Amino acid sequence: MAMLVMIVLLLANATYIQVVKADDYRTDSRNARVLYDEFARRRGQIVSQANGEVLAKVDPSNDKYKFIRTYTDGAMYAPVTGYYSINYGAGGLERAEDDVLNGSDPRLFVRRLSDMVTGRDPSGGNVRLTVDPKVQKAAYDLMSSKGYTGAVVAMEPKTGRILAMVSTPSYDPNLLASHISKTQRDAWNANTAQGGPNPMLNRAISETYPPGSTLKLVTAAAALEDGKGPDTPVSNAPNTKLPNTNTTLENYGGAPCPGTTFKDALAHSCNVPFAEFAGQLGADKMKKTATNFGIGQTDLTVPMKVAGSTMGPMDSQGALYQSGIGQRDVRLTPLQDCLLAATVANNGMAMRPQLVQSILDTDLSTIEDYTPTELTGNAALSSSNAAILRDMMIASEGFTKGNGKDPALKIASKTGTAEHGTDSKNTAPHAWYTAFAPSDNPQIAVAVIVESGGNRGLAATGGTVAAEIGRAAIAAKLGGG
């Protein structure tokens, strides 16, 4: 009958729409339902480790999204938290831990089920970070008040827990989370403007720089592992010719090295001995040690993806010489640079850097705790050699200039002044400082980079520009200074 035919037609068509095409319609980007659902869900908080400071939370909003994401000290923590925008999606940790925060993570399944049964508003899990607000604040305040472009990373050497991750200039994620489209759009356009300061680039993990002399820690570790000792005599020549070329490689300022032993060379950061060490060791030994420091890992996540650091090809003696002092094709993220000091501090064993301490349920009960794990499983250098290198770094700190020096902190450090650019001699160098403290029981390792010399221009060195920031971060952690 006609009636049956019509109903069957309707059923067939409804099947087509609701079964066959359902997924297409559901996931269609123009279908705002899914989006609203996600935004209407009470998104989890991001809290800091020490004293549980809330870095990102949701406030009720009187609109169709029900909740608005707000960030405390947005700009300071932006490299840590990332952003959560209705029009531009999520970035940083907001994206990396999205499943937990929006509640769809399988570990929150039981919770979701009970939400469903009790009709409670579904809400996301919380993420507790390893970040220590004191350290973050100390580093960020100095970097931003001096107007530096750069990054600071601090971590616990024994666990790999990241205590601070600063990138300047920064941005305010609150603007991107705004429910006013224009505010969002303006903020986004300003942040992503071509040729602008690019504040949304997380320099701590997403950008790589030539590490300069801070890489001497790797060369030194490789040399120590190769049987050299602190008193091994080294050349104090002011310069050396790169093998098979006419290019000379000279010490900083073209001066002769004040000492003639390995430990003097590191303390004064003489280039010639380390270039020669690298040349003697060869690419394989250099690479092996570098790998165990974490250099060369391309799939590291903290849980945000970390850009791969690299030693470069090191395919000639000349390249080895230059690579040995952290130039040529060597590129490290500030996080990796921090790992150099942290590895030495942790008796030669690199720990996997981790920003998330634990995943918490809506009611703040712990669902999963992250336990520290070793990064590669192999020590970059033996603990006795690590102790030797530590003593060298203590000596290095003694010769390093800059503000904020406080013997009570017992810092072991290495500075770096990395040339870069096509006209490297006339481009202000990147100022590096990597350190850990206290040297007898390391609690914090830190790496600082100030791009292009900060406020010192061509005369900048790691000691004069970057050191004070690293020391401030250490002081904040250790409660001194």
Place this chain on the structure above:
Amino acid sequence: MAQPAVDALSAQFQTNPPRELPTRRNTELLLLAFAAFIVTSALVLVEANQEQELTASILWLGLAYLGVLTAAHLAVRKWAPYADPVLLPCVALLNGIGLVMIHRIDLAQAEKAVQNGKDFSPDVTKQVLFTVVALALFVVVLIVVNDHRTLTRYGYTAGLIGIFALALPALLPRSLSEVNGAKVWLKLPFFSIQPGEFAKILLMIFFASFLVSKRDLFMVAGKKFLGVELPRPRDLGPILIAAFACIGILVFEKDLGSSLLFFSVILVMLYVATERAIWVVLGLAFFAVGCVIAYNLFTHVQQRVQNWIDPFADADGTGYQMVQSLFGLGTGGVGGTGLGAGRPDMVPEAATDFITAAIGEELGFIGLAAVLMLYLILAMRGMRSALAVRDTFGKLLGGGLAFTMVMQIFVVVGGVTKLIPETGITAPFLSKGGSSLLANYILVALLLRISDAARRPAARPKPQQQPQAPIAEAHTVLVQRPPAEGGASA
């Protein structure tokens, strides 16, 4: 054919029927209670998902609903005891689901209104009021029309009023008749009605009685063409008028759905009356031609067709409603999002024309299919009664009424699910709207009346047949005994 004087006889034998035919009224009551249970459960789900709290008032609402239904049931028990027991529960369930959905969309709209700082008055209270009024009207119709055949007497009157009601909005100025671009309203000071909903029933009554009296007109064969007997050209008059009337609605009232509905119902009744497929073929041909002309002449028709072919072409503009409807249905999927857990309010007109999209979203394909099955059961039971009833007028009217139900839901759900162009018509019993609800309850009352007539034990064994004697012998007996009979009588 109608049997005269059945009423007097049936009344006489009602007091002492030779064998009791089950009235199945208790089945009806049980099914009604079941419908009330489903509706209450649905309300509980909505409240649980939307308000996160359950109050005892829900139970009272459920009981009140059951109370109103019981009143209707008692009316049926009294005035149409042999009526089909499934019709009323089906209607009650559909009506209840509609109320729950309207309430659910109210909640969403109220939230929106609060956000925008606007005032909001819930639609569901009005709809509940309409439901009570409609049920009262339902009872009145059951009482007043105690035999559906009396309606044949008012065939032409009904036709005249029907045509007038239908044409009234088209003739009235726009300010009195247009809402949302459809010129189908009659705006009165306190409320608005859609006369077309009532005209639908009046015209069916007219057409049924017209066909009964003028059936032969359509049976006369004309010339043969390609082996098919064509009707004589002059007999085409009525159907041409019907076609023009429907196209007229389409053009002047911008109501594509109603015109499609009217025309198809007329065709079906014509087909049932004559059993000649040629009428359907001819009618469809006329309608197709009319549609093509309308398409070429009127932009709003073109736009509807455009939205049907590719709603995504202008997903934020003209196709918005269609696209949102599809998204809603797609998001609902097979199982639906759950009552109160979806966002059916994103579809404009979710409580009226697109209420089936809301059901498809929150109850999923399963829920939508169940609702479609309810309509099918309703129409099939109606159709069965129509076939079983003994008079042609009842057959035609019942068939027409039952068919409208399915046709209407086909136009609605077909439009919502992009099977046919979207037309803007209400889903019977589900959609928000007083006129639709009142008219459809009248329709069901008539169907119940017809089904009551169909199942009422009319041809009871006659007392003369009890001796079961051969005719010849009986005759002999009759001749032999008149004086004694006469004497006894005197």
